[in-house]
Amino acid sequence: MAETTFKSLENVKNIVMVLSGKGGVGKSSVSVQVALTLVQKGFKVGLLDIDLCGPSIPRMLGIQDKQIHQSSNGWVPVYVGNEKNFAVMSVGFLLENQDDAVVWRGPKKSAMIKQFLEDVCWGELDYLVIDTPPGTSDEHISIVEYLSSFKPMAVLVTTPQNVAISDVKKELNFCRKVGVSISGIIENMSGYICPHCSDCTPIFSSGGGEKLAKEYNVKFLGKVPIDPKFIESMEKTDTFVETYKDLALASTFSQIVDSVLES
Amino acid sequence: MAQSSPCANCPSRGTCGMVQDSCANCPNRSSCAMSQANAGCPGLNSENRGRASACEGCPNRAFCMSNKIVVDPDLEVIKKKMENIKHKVLILSGKGGVGKSTLSSQLAYTISKNEDIQIGLCDIDITGPSQPIIMGAENEPVHQSNTGITPVYVQDNLAVMSIGFLLENQDDSVIWRGPKKNGLIKHFLKDVEWGDLDLLLFDTPPGTSDEHLSIVQYLKGCNIDGAILISTPQEISIQDVRKEINFCKKVNMPILGIVENMSGFVCPSCKGESIIFPATNGGVKALCEEINVPFLGAIPLDPRIVNSCDAGEPFVDSYPDSPASDRYTEISNKIVEMLELEDN
Numbered sequence: 100m101a102e103t104t105f106k107s108l109e110n111v112k113n114i115v116m117v118l119s120g121k122g123g124v125g126k127s128s129v130s131v132q133v134a135l136t137l138v139q140k141g142f143k144v145g146l147l148d149i150d151l152c153g154p155s156i157p158r159m160l161g162i163q164d165k166q167i168h169q170s171s172n173g174w175v176p177v178y179v180g181n182e183k184n185f186a187v188m189s190v191g192f193l194l195e196n197q198d199d200a201v202v203w204r205g206p207k208k209s210a211m212i213k214q215f216l217e218d219v220c221w222g223e224l225d226y227l228v229i230d231t232p233p234g235t236s237d238e239h240i241s242i243v244e245y246l247s248s249f250k251p252m253a254v255l256v257t258t259p260q261n262v263a264i265s266d267v268k269k270e271l272n273f274c275r276k277v278g279v280s281i282s283g284i285i286e287n288m289s290g291y292i293c294p295h296c297s298d299c300t301p302i303f304s305s306g307g308g309e310k311l312a313k314e315y316n317v318k319f320l321g322k323v324p325i326d327p328k329f330i331e332s333m334e335k336t337d338t339f340v341e342t343y344k345d346l347a348l349a350s351t352f353s354q355i356v357d358s359v360l361e362s
Numbered sequence: 363m364a365q366s367s368p369c370a371n372c373p374s375r376g377t378c379g380m381v382q383d384s385c386a387n388c389p390n391r392s393s394c395a396m397s398q399a400n401a402g403c404p405g406l407n408s409e410n411r412g413r414a415s416a417c418e419g420c421p422n423r424a425f426c427m428s429n430k431i432v433v434d435p436d437l438e439v440i441k442k443k444m445e446n447i448k449h450k451v452l453i454l455s456g457k458g459g460v461g462k463s464t465l466s467s468q469l470a471y472t473i474s475k476n477e478d479i480q481i482g483l484c485d486i487d488i489t490g491p492s493q494p495i496i497m498g499a500e501n502e503p504v505h506q507s508n509t510g511i512t513p514v515y516v517q518d519n520l521a522v523m524s525i526g527f528l529l530e531n532q533d534d535s536v537i538w539r540g541p542k543k544n545g546l547i548k549h550f551l552k553d554v555e556w557g558d559l560d561l562l563l564f565d566t567p568p569g570t571s572d573e574h575l576s577i578v579q580y581l582k583g584c585n586i587d588g589a590i591l592i593s594t595p596q597e598i599s600i601q602d603v604r605k606e607i608n609f610c611k612k613v614n615m616p617i618l619g620i621v622e623n624m625s626g627f628v629c630p631s632c633k634g635e636s637i638i639f640p641a642t643n644g645g646v647k648a649l650c651e652e653i654n655v656p657f658l659g660a661i662p663l664d665p666r667i668v669n670s671c672d673a674g675e676p677f678v679d680s681y682p683d684s685p686a687s688d689r690y691t692e693i694s695n696k697i698v699e700m701l702e703l704e705d706n
Contacts, residue, residue: 120490120535122458122568123594152569153456153602198604200456200570202612205540208571233458233568234489235535236543261672262463266490269535276537291627295634302627302638302665304672327638334597334642 104248105216107173110223111145114251115282115359116242118274120266122233124258125287125323127155128333130230133254135343136356138185142225145176147215148189149242150232151201151208157191161336167192173218179340188219205237212241233266235273243277252282254320254359259289259307271315282362283318284308285355291325299324318362321355323348437580440551444584447482447559449701451618452577452589454610456602458568460594461623461661463492464671465693466565470497471676472694474520479560479703482513484550485524486577487567488543489536494526498674502527510553523554540572547576560703568602570609578613587701588616590658593649594624595641600649607653618700619656621693622646627663628685638663658696661689 108114117130127150134146148156157163157177165177167188176186190201190211203211221227229251232238243251253274257267267284274281286308290299302325312319332342343349411417412426444450453466463485470483485493494500497516504527505512513521525536525546538546556562567573578586589610593603603620610617622645627638641648650657664686670677678687698704 122490123460123599124458152571153458153605155598155602158598158601197601198608200605200608200612202570202575202609204572204575235537236489237539237572240537240539258459260668262492262495262668263459265495265532266492268533269490271535272533273535273537276535291638293629293632293634294636295629296632298629298631300627300630300665302663303668304665325638327636327640330596330638331640334640 105245107217107220108227108249111221111227111249112225114227114229114246114249116229116231116251116253116279117256118231118239118253118270119233119256120235120268120270120273121257121263124256124263124267126150126233126256127159127230128329129254129256129285129287129323130228131156131159132343132348132352133356133359134185134226134228135340136349136352137226137228139344139349139353140356143184143223145186145188145221145224145227146230147219147227148187148191148230149212149215149238150230151190151203151211151238153232154189154191156187156189156230158336159333159339160187161339162187163191163197163336165192170220172220174220176219176221186221186224188215208237209241212238213245216245235269239273240277243279247278251279252359252362253279254282255284255317256287257284257308257311258287258303259301260304261307263303264307264311267311268315271311271317281317282359283320284312285320286322288325289322291327294327318358320358321351323351323355436548436552437583440548440580441583443552443556444581447556447562449561449703450564450581450584450586451561451697451701452564452566452586452615453592454566454574454589454606455568455592456570456604456606456609457593457599460592460599461621462568462592463487463496463565464667464677465590465592465621465623465661465690466563467493467496467671468676468678468690469694469697470520470522470563472678472691473561473698473703474517476698476704477519479698480519480521480558482521482523482556482559482562483565484554484562485522485526485565486547486550486573487565488525488538488546488573490567491524491526492671493522493524493565494532495674496671497522500526500532500674504528510555512555521556521559523550543572544576547573548580551577551580561701570605574609575613578615586615588618590618590697591620592623593620593646594639595622595637595645595660596639597642599639600643600646603646603649617653617655619658619696620646620650621658622660624663625660630665656696659689659693661686661693 134144137144148154168175176188179185291302417423474481499514502514513523593599664684
């Protein structure tokens with residue numbers, strides 16, 4: 100197969116894909132936090148949401164009402180903040196109504212993803228973070244195929260329980276099969292600290308991500324607890340980006356991102 | 363290669379968006395993939411094909427209006443098979459990880475306590491099947507014979523089918539695009555020997571894509587009772603469920619009700635209650651009132667649910683004292699009542 104090159108990605112230095120076999124483990128919130136942390140570390144960052152049936156990124160960042168503009172060079176992504184150092188693209192921006200269902204079969208989803216890669220003028224980026232839907236199907240096969248010449252790296256997200264780990268193992272095997280290098284595994288929702296007694300309860304069990312990383316000999320990037328303050332501030336969309344750096348999770352992610360950058 | 367009709371040999375004639383290997387040389391390939399048709403396409407098996415408003419301007423219209431169309435013979439086989447299954451219910455959610463599989467399994471366990479009710483649970487999450495672990499049947503082989511596949515019986519009156527049973531190695535990834543996933547779903551519908559069932563539950567993957575369109579398409583004419591939707595309370599999840607509701611409207615599937623999961627948390631140390639996923643806009647209950655569908659109940663987060671699922675034990679039996687067990691039982695009773703399962 101001829102290697103695909105995309106002109107719009109010419110000035111993108113690194114591509115990080117956030118993957119997980121399981122849904123609802125926090126791919127989108129991890130993507131958002133990795134992107135925000137990279138921005139805070141002074142990089143120019145793009146965030147591409149290829150979850151076409153359930154795009155969460157626009158709402159998480161409080162930019163769900165923004166629109167994509169068409170320029171002579173293609174689609175102009177939505178910028179978060181005024182510094183033009185954090186660009187976002189999602190199918191959410193293209194829907195007339197936020198509640199519209201995107202009822203598409205695989206080929207159409209693949210075509211949309213290709214268009215995201217071809218037609219978005221990302222400009223110069225240090226990192227392009229790609230948020231993915233759960234599974235190992237059309238979106239995943241397509242993005243890996245399209246990006247094969249860019250050598251993207253993958254960050255895997257899991258929650259600690261067996262049911263999730265078993266799906267993430269499938270994703271690991273997928274990465275190995277298609278030759279995507281894995282920079283590490285994040286264990287999300289690892290314990291919840293009771294606001295009344297400060298006791299930590301492992302709601303979704305614990306330690307599964309670390310064990311998985313050992314078993315497959317990949318780097319363990321860290322545990323991220325459930326932080327109701329994070330969820331709360333994310334639900335209050337309009338102030339989320341400004342308040343994020345004061346949250347406890349921001350320092351957790353700072354370490355995780357450092358660990359990703361090393362690899 | 364000139365073709366008399368663009369899609370004469372196309373396996374997805376007119377249903378669009380389903381570009382397959384045989385389309386490789388078709389001049390319409392890209393327009394098919396990008397066409398908006400499947401938003402309003404009535405589908406080839408509809409009497410309305412070629413005549414719906416969405417058909418105006420569709421490149422396949424002439425073909426759909428012609429009488430060259432052969433109705434998929436498999437659909438007749440599926441219809442015949444489904445005649446022995448009284449009720450079919452889909453468990454849906456736009457969002458992943460909100461508890462579709464847990465709800466499906468606990469409903470199946472709870473309803474099957476009535477030994478007169480025969481239940482089947484079909485897991486159509488092809489790339490991330492959870493039912494083998496949750497139902498405690500992880501390494502069970504399925505038997506294939508010339509009459510079909512025998513599902514795994516976890517109880518005398520509870521049969522389960524999942525792609526997990528067909529994998530040689532549980533960790534193998536299933537790297538399949540849509541058409542292959544659809545093929546397997548059809549295989550499950552056509553060839554699994556469910557026998558006579560009172561209720562068949564379908565556990566689905568998140569989203570509104572191939573699996574969802576196919577199951578609805580294949581079960582057309584088989585009287586699906588409807589869908590049970592599930593969501594967690596926070597807006598980011600409700601937002602995806604709204605999409606699923608619109609999907610149900612588009613394909614004319616009734617919504618039997620919506621369940622709110624992970625709603626509140628009781629600390630096992632101090633028994634203090636706290637909210638992990640806040641219902642910013644009133645949660646599922648407000649959504650149900652807004653769209654006028656039954657609110658089936660709110661299930662609290664109990665860490666023991668995860669342990670039971672990982673161990674493959676019925677949570678409702680292992681921890682009958684948990685408030686979550688009460689909710690599962692209440693929801694099951696509502697479903698039993700709604701479908702009149704006990705009067706059969």
